[in-house]
Amino acid sequence: MIDSLLLSQYLIAGIVIGIMYALMAIGITFIYSIMKMINWSMGEFYMMGSYLQYFLVVYFLGANLWFLGIPLSMAVVFVAGMIIQRYLLRPMFVGEMERKDEYATVVTVSLMVFFRNLAVVLAGPNQFAPPDYAGPTHIGPLPVSGNRFVALIGTLVILGLFYLIVKKTWVGKALRGSAQNRVGIQTAGVNVLRVDQIAFGIGVSLAAAAGALLAPIFLVWPENGAIATMKGFEIIVIGGLGSIPGSLLAGLLLGIVESLGSILISPSFRDVYGFILVLGILVVRPTGLFGERQRVA
Amino acid sequence: MKTRSKLFFLCLVSAMMFSMLILTSGGSVLAAETVRIGVMTPLSPPGATLLGKFILQGAEMGVEYVNAKGGVLGGRKIELFVEDDSGTPEKGIAGYRRLVSQKNVSAIIGQVHSSVMIAVGDLSEKLGVPIFSTQASSKTITEKHLMTAFRTHAIDPDRARMWLKFIQEMGYKRIALLAENTDYGLGLVDETKAGAKKLGLKLELKDLIFDKKVVDLTPQLLELKAWKPDLLIDIHSVPTTAYLMVKQAYDIQLFPKAPILASFDWPGRAEFWKNLGDKGNYILFISYYHPNMKLTERGEWFKKEYHKKYGEFPIYAAFNGFGQILILADALEMAKSDKPADLIVALEKGEFKSWNGTVKFDRGEGPYWHQWSPPLMVLQYTETNQSPKDAPILYPPEMKTGSYKAPN
Amino acid sequence: MADSGIKLLETENLTKRFGGLTAIDDLSLSIQEGEIRGIIGPNGSGKTTLMNLISGLYKATSGAIYLDGNRIDQLKPNVRTSKGIIRTFQIPKVFRDMTVLENMLVPALSDSQGDRYKQRVEIVDQAQELLQFVQLSHMENRSAKTLSGGQNQLLQIARGFMIKPLRIYLMDEPFAGVNPQIKSVIMESIKEMNREKGITFIVVSHEMPSIRRLCDTVTVIHEGRCIAEGTLEKVAHVPAVIDAYIGG
Numbered sequence: 030m031i032d033s034l035l036l037s038q039y040l041i042a043g044i045v046i047g048i049m050y051a052l053m054a055i056g057i058t059f060i061y062s063i064m065k066m067i068n069w070s071m072g073e074f075y076m077m078g079s080y081l082q083y084f085l086v087v088y089f090l091g092a093n094l095w096f097l098g099i100p101l102s103m104a105v106v107f108v109a110g111m112i113i114q115r116y117l118l119r120p121m122f123v124g125e126m127e128r129k130d131e132y133a134t135v136v137t138v139s140l141m142v143f144f145r146n147l148a149v150v151l152a153g154p155n156q157f158a159p160p161d162y163a164g165p166t167h168i169g170p171l172p173v174s175g176n177r178f179v180a181l182i183g184t185l186v187i188l189g190l191f192y193l194i195v196k197k198t199w200v201g202k203a204l205r206g207s208a209q210n211r212v213g214i215q216t217a218g219v220n221v222l223r224v225d226q227i228a229f230g231i232g233v234s235l236a237a238a239a240g241a242l243l244a245p246i247f248l249v250w251p252e253n254g255a256i257a258t259m260k261g262f263e264i265i266v267i268g269g270l271g272s273i274p275g276s277l278l279a280g281l282l283l284g285i286v287e288s289l290g291s292i293l294i295s296p297s298f299r300d301v302y303g304f305i306l307v308l309g310i311l312v313v314r315p316t317g318l319f320g321e322r323q324r325v326a
Numbered sequence: 327m328k329t330r331s332k333l334f335f336l337c338l339v340s341a342m343m344f345s346m347l348i349l350t351s352g353g354s355v356l357a358a359e360t361v362r363i364g365v366m367t368p369l370s371p372p373g374a375t376l377l378g379k380f381i382l383q384g385a386e387m388g389v390e391y392v393n394a395k396g397g398v399l400g401g402r403k404i405e406l407f408v409e410d411d412s413g414t415p416e417k418g419i420a421g422y423r424r425l426v427s428q429k430n431v432s433a434i435i436g437q438v439h440s441s442v443m444i445a446v447g448d449l450s451e452k453l454g455v456p457i458f459s460t461q462a463s464s465k466t467i468t469e470k471h472l473m474t475a476f477r478t479h480a481i482d483p484d485r486a487r488m489w490l491k492f493i494q495e496m497g498y499k500r501i502a503l504l505a506e507n508t509d510y511g512l513g514l515v516d517e518t519k520a521g522a523k524k525l526g527l528k529l530e531l532k533d534l535i536f537d538k539k540v541v542d543l544t545p546q547l548l549e550l551k552a553w554k555p556d557l558l559i560d561i562h563s564v565p566t567t568a569y570l571m572v573k574q575a576y577d578i579q580l581f582p583k584a585p586i587l588a589s590f591d592w593p594g595r596a597e598f599w600k601n602l603g604d605k606g607n608y609i610l611f612i613s614y615y616h617p618n619m620k621l622t623e624r625g626e627w628f629k630k631e632y633h634k635k636y637g638e639f640p641i642y643a644a645f646n647g648f649g650q651i652l653i654l655a656d657a658l659e660m661a662k663s664d665k666p667a668d669l670i671v672a673l674e675k676g677e678f679k680s681w682n683g684t685v686k687f688d689r690g691e692g693p694y695w696h697q698w699s700p701p702l703m704v705l706q707y708t709e710t711n712q713s714p715k716d717a718p719i720l721y722p723p724e725m726k727t728g729s730y731k732a733p734n
Numbered sequence: 735m736a737d738s739g740i741k742l743l744e745t746e747n748l749t750k751r752f753g754g755l756t757a758i759d760d761l762s763l764s765i766q767e768g769e770i771r772g773i774i775g776p777n778g779s780g781k782t783t784l785m786n787l788i789s790g791l792y793k794a795t796s797g798a799i800y801l802d803g804n805r806i807d808q809l810k811p812n813v814r815t816s817k818g819i820i821r822t823f824q825i826p827k828v829f830r831d832m833t834v835l836e837n838m839l840v841p842a843l844s845d846s847q848g849d850r851y852k853q854r855v856e857i858v859d860q861a862q863e864l865l866q867f868v869q870l871s872h873m874e875n876r877s878a879k880t881l882s883g884g885q886n887q888l889l890q891i892a893r894g895f896m897i898k899p900l901r902i903y904l905m906d907e908p909f910a911g912v913n914p915q916i917k918s919v920i921m922e923s924i925k926e927m928n929r930e931k932g933i934t935f936i937v938v939s940h941e942m943p944s945i946r947r948l949c950d951t952v953t954v955i956h957e958g959r960c961i962a963e964g965t966l967e968k969v970a971h972v973p974a975v976i977d978a979y980i981g982g
Contacts, residue, residue, distance in 0.1 A: 035548065035552050039545055046542055155597055156566060157600065158569075158600065173578070174573070199842070199843060202840060203843045205832065206843070210829055212791065215811040217844060217893065218815035218841055219840070219843045220810070220813075250566065
């Protein structure tokens, strides 16, 4: 029925989109692993990244220097994230606050609404698209747009840098230490609130990277983060909250399942395949593929 | 506070007394008076206020046109009474009641929102004054076969009929339908299948239904590419995700080798070129107006006079507001009466010159009851950044200004 | 074991309430520089709460804590650590997904530790030296989650020695569930660090033999109050202590 060429095209398309999904999920899970809170406004940082990229490329850098826009957008969102963490989220970690989860949910959901409306006020409800990053090309048998190819490579580069920072640097050690044992890191003399701030900045800048890389593919408009967020959370359920390798693998898995499912079964329920995968995982492994059960102390 | 409410009460009482006077005085007293026509249209949010404004401008010029030629029913002038329905059914109901019972209008035009029109349609059947859809497209409105509801705007099945005829003319055989899973998308897929059978077209139809929210249609487009369609008909109801589809189809080298036909005129928006650039060139789309299309004499008059008055050319909504006033004027003449019941008889019997053709309101089947569909057309962009007014009309033959241009 | 007579750490009318429960009740305590103080008491008497208050994980309901005569009870835990108050936990707080050596390097992240980029070699040398000291050198590159509970306790203790300055080291049940060999390593490290570097220790434990070998002075806590203080032999004869242990 379906020839192998077509099948390999679907697989590649799924992998390409899956890696991009993963970037979003890694940002969410990274923040969770350190601050133990879910950032519901992640999609809006994606949106911010896409707008920044658009304005940088169109008004300052020009079409040929688009690649400079990505680190710049990430940097701006990194700083914005640090400021937001400092003034809106840090209060919940100071003192012995009860109902931290509710607090974090209320704050980040409010941020989501606020940023969407801010985007409408500042730039209008219209869509924008930055110029293409690169001309069309092929990945194996699949003709892909240069934009997708760039986004794929860009994502891999950013994930590689992220890995190096977390594994090889002193900051990375502090981040890992905070994720693994919040009390331990404090009693070792590390200011965990500052680690939180850096973690939040890094997490949202990953979302911004996704937004900037995907801007010419999925365009720029006030609600473009909503889908990215939904996929991000699906991946986290599949891969396990707090697990970075889990997010990467689950992102790929979701991309492939969606791509194949929409062809082999029926395309009208594309989003449903993701949810079926999510439900299946919840039944078999409630903590996700890589999630660990709550550790004792 | 007290005096103000007293004043309000006084106004209310006098308004009631005044309207009673009109109602009881009967037609004879008003015989030498004006013929009254209502315009009920959205003039404030959440309604589509821009459309409402243009419809009203068109209707006002329609009145000018008729009155300048001596009015109707032996020299009586037409007078407009305006109601704002804000695009909400409750305000529409209240507005309709006011126009009928207080202003004593003979007919009402200007409806834009289907939800309002459906609600008001049911009421109009009881009160008997005809109401016109000027730009409300739901086929339910005319499917109910109400005596009082009329329309001169395109409905969804018209689109399917249009592209089937276009397909026939072009000799396309393999047709892919990429449709969203909503009433709009699924409805058009059904209409296309049924229409093809009815017209006796031997087509290979392949439909792919997708979820409205999906932003990446690459897998579906890959499948279509492997299927090698002669034409891909895209049925999105919102432009946001439709732009993405075009991009993705271009990226996998499906489009423009295989032409894409958009089910409505979203490629006509300025955003289109901004978002797609070169990738959007060669797209085909359905439209019911083209700035260079051939108009009737009345239509040409309106276009010229409107431009004189407002400094810009009228858009479709204004044309339709204008046209409906002219249709009513002709029908009044035919009926020799301004009584709504007589007017309806005339509307069903007569043929009327509007801006874009000769209008008839047959008791047709299904949604084609009291339904006159304006001529639709298929346009194509043949250059990047082309303005819709420079896009050639490929179909129908009587409007044709260019032929399908394939990419090099 | 040089009791210098200088007060290093003091608590003054320290009180901690959790809702209706008073865990620490008006407790005043004074630790001399160079001392190894034992803190004993029945289960639930408030020993661990006291550790949490001193190290800053809990905020006191009322009262004050002084280090060298300066109030520290408003400071965040990591700031107290950089002032030289180090602690361990009964269940070792190690970084499970890091290697043993990496665990030892975490304190270098503290703000008080100078330029960690320039001194990386020295820091690693020191960590390896300390691992040798607690006999964990052979496991340097193993992931902490593969270690036994006792080995993790050793790792936790050794990690604390990485912090400078180290003024006072609080150990919460370091001997609980640890085999005799590791127990003696811990004991020797405490004694040696106290003797050689003059580090002050507070050791919370149930293990009377170990406390007897380590501490000159013990404080007995019961229901959040200090009920006796002195040598272990002396406090063992105080009637209130006997009552508390027998279930008064």
